Amino acid sequence: MAVAFSAVVGAQLTAGSASAEPRYRNYVALGDSYAAIGSLLSIEDTVGCFRSKENYPHVLAATLAVEKFTDVSCSSAKTDHMTTAQQTPTFGVNPPQFDALTSDVDLVTLTIGGNDFGFESILGQCGLLSATDPQGNPCQRANRNPDGSDKFLRKIEQEVAPKVAAVVRGVTKRAPRATILLVGYLRALPERHGCWPAMPIAAGDVPYLNVVQQKLIDALTDNAGGTVIGFDTMPLTGHDTCTAPGTRWVEPVLPAAPTTPVHPNALGQRNLGERLAAALR
16 A cells, blocks of 8 residues: 655755755656646746646755756656657657656656546546536446446556556666655545535535545555555645635636646645655655
């Protein structure tokens, strides 16, 4: 099971930490938009990945004072794009992310699997269904198989998890000396109820989609072991899309911060990066 580092708080960070001798010297960040995007006002890439200078990899690299930092995370990335080039929506090309890995890399972060699952489109599907029964669980009902099993959970278990496990093995093979930090997806919804229609998910589907998101995170973090560390983000409560601007770390359908809908904002990325740094210490 994943090691839940969410109890490690930013108070453990000291003012002098950035100037301390770095433990990690060559850090590579891999992943999708939850790793790449922070603020759309601080984009640093030119190929359409929307990599922000305020994303958690940049925060982590600065806090740990690593000597070499390479961020190849990219919005819309799937597990396939670890080993194949990715055509971005702006007609740019992000090279295979594994190309950044070498034998002297000693720290890797990875957030992947959400696009293989289709998490954004699934939220859209559930959002449309929410209008038919705002207080019920129309999305959960619509995704129940004849045998009583759940379509979303089965897809994660049978399709997504094996692909993610293969990616982790690939990272380990290419960077055998590295500590590999598997970073989950920041919580999108509160523990219960929700805030329909600001976040158009029916009240009964909120706990259901939390189970789905946890299953998706588990598909990544359950690969932890040895120098591969899992970071479960679901215990980081109180900062979801239904909380107020300035408190929330993930924006709702109509963002108040300059980021993509239902994605981390700069505040969320900063807090996540600081918690990851504290955990690695």
